[in-house]
Amino acid sequence: MRADAGLRPRMGLGHLEPASPLEPASPLEAHGLSAPDTIRAICRTKVPGWSLVAEDRLCVGRMEGGLSNQLFKVSVRAGDGCDGQASSHVPCALFRIYGNGHATALYDQDLEVLIFKTLGQYQIAPRCYAAGDGWRIEEFFSAQPLRTHQLRNPATIAQVAAQVARVHKVSQRGDFPARIRERPPASATRLWTWGADCARAADRLAASSAEANTRLAQLDVEAILGEREWLREFVVDEDPGALGSGLDVVFSHNDVQENNILESSAGLRFIDFEYSGMDHQAYDIANFFNECTLDYISDRYPYYTHRPSDFPVEWEQRLFCAMYLSEYLEARVRFDDACVTRLMARAQRFALMSHYLWVVWAIVRAPSTPCVDEFDHLHYAQTRWSAYRSMKQRLVSSA
Template identity: 25%
Template sequence: MANQVPKLIREMVFDWCTSCVGGAWANLPEEDFQISPLSGGLTNMMYICTLPSHCKLQGSEPRRLLVRVYGELSKSMAFVLNSSVLFSILAERKLGPKLFGVFPRGRVEEFLPARPLLTKELAKPEISRQIARKLAMFHSLSVPLCKQPSWFFANLERWVDQAVDNMRYDNKLALNDRLHKYLSFDLLMEFRELKQRLLNENSPVLFCHNDLQEGNILLEKKEDDEEPVLTFIDLDYCNYNYRGFDFANHMMEWCYDYTVDQPPYFKYTPCSYPSLEEKYVFFCEYIQTRDGSSEVKTEELAQMNQETDMFALASSFWWGTWALVQACSSDINFDYVEYSISRFDHYFSWKSKLDKCVFKTFNH
């Protein structure tokens, strides 16, 4: 499978693994180095690196590693510094994989012997409850970052500017007939209106994952009588943000399957968005874990549901804009243009639905 990896990437990753892991990796001949691409990442390229079976371990070094090579959106030094610090903190607190090495273009991580969840598994009550418990613990963390949600708005505004430029001047987007309808919208004005809506929601600001889709939740099977262990991975977007974004973003992912092997390489099923009952199962488990109590107030459930429905707008606007930027820079085999259209179609239809609900409430 090594021939699927570009020579320059192979050489770079080999240098990373042999320089930062130690043990048998330190003296590994390059011809024995085994590397294969790992599918699933939509921002970064990922590779599994393995010691050959004849290579004897010298200590506690792992036989297999996960290497992440940053994509275009992840190459700034601010991003590298921020994500590296967060990754180290979460690894020390047993909330993420171990970190072996950090480099300007990527990092070397522990490979976890687990599989990512499937989209259809997110709706299973026992899985949903466990994700809620894990998220409540995640939200309780205090990390050395700005405690204001400025990261979210700053990134989104920067992506809006890039997306508008891409739609106007990049032929891949400018000549796409399906994107033409968005050229008539003022995305910057739309962003400002959305920002005000979110500020009005008064959602608590907590340490959030910000990308809690099924591919970023690993399931490790235990013995038959033990509950499977879930681990959140792909921590690159972790930062302080509105709680409602983490709720809504995760629940929007109930509708998206990224394991499709034919264009556009995803499937959108809007009817899979969780029902009120399914959301309440999640919220109840979250509240009970956060508070260490079985008491759940109806008013808080209603508030969380309102937050989630409002921040579903933010989720679709965020990833729709992100996809327009990725479409002009990423080499990953994924139809970012079609994905952007799907997210913006949802954004505008959901916005219309929310506006109608507000209008009915006002008139009653």
């Protein structure tokens, strides 16, 4: 995620702290790309207008952006400060360094670059100024991410729903890349690819320490992986064959949550499309509903909170689905229309898929020690797995 200049995410799920100056090199910096002089030199040749700017006027500041990437804000120094706002050039840019490891194995980096550039051209994602081996320079959005308590505000629900629908419609464009459009639904594919990564990560973790082995035994990874076939069938069962039913395969963000929704002067904007791709439309809706129950801004262990009671109630789900379908179908849709009820029911099924994929994601992301940078991935996996089982019991018993 990205935030304004004064904030930086401490880790990938959005723990925010005041920005800090550059720090000593970490293992992720071994290739030397993160040296300030290297960043300045690359940006000076790639960012529009910066070739005319003296290199010593480029200010580099780190924004810690997760366990797999490093982010740097690069701005044109104006006068004695570093705000760049008085400059006639692009005032600032974001320099991203891709890391190696388990996180980047969760998505196709080449495809992610193609998606990012395509969405930048459509003015949906930040503009891509340049990309190279292990790095990318992006447009910097001066905006604030939403907080969890804002997600169920009716005005926010309506805006997010409409924006999700607009993103879903981009794959209908004639110039949308066939390489993206022709891919199978990402959630169905990840059941198996992420599942395989999960099994390997669990084996590594179990061998790393007795504590990790005990915690993995409590999770019961074998039972988790045993859910895949049933879940794959359940989410698509009883297909009504109607447009907008939730099973349309569309271009999807796949990680619509508060830290990836920016509130700017131009309205809400989505960022961080690394997990995006073709998927069933109900997945994005379901994932947003689930994320209403999770708050990643916490200064106490496990550095997030989960409140299942914050899952959107029926009228909030109806509001979201009605606003979504009004934009997606480009027609007037009322709260009590049958198409709204149908989409809600499908989203409830895909809420299981959302919980499940973030369970296996968390196990893959868990490093050799179960807790890193304060965020405990195995604790998070247990939380999402418990939510999955509770939700499955309710859905199956009411079927």
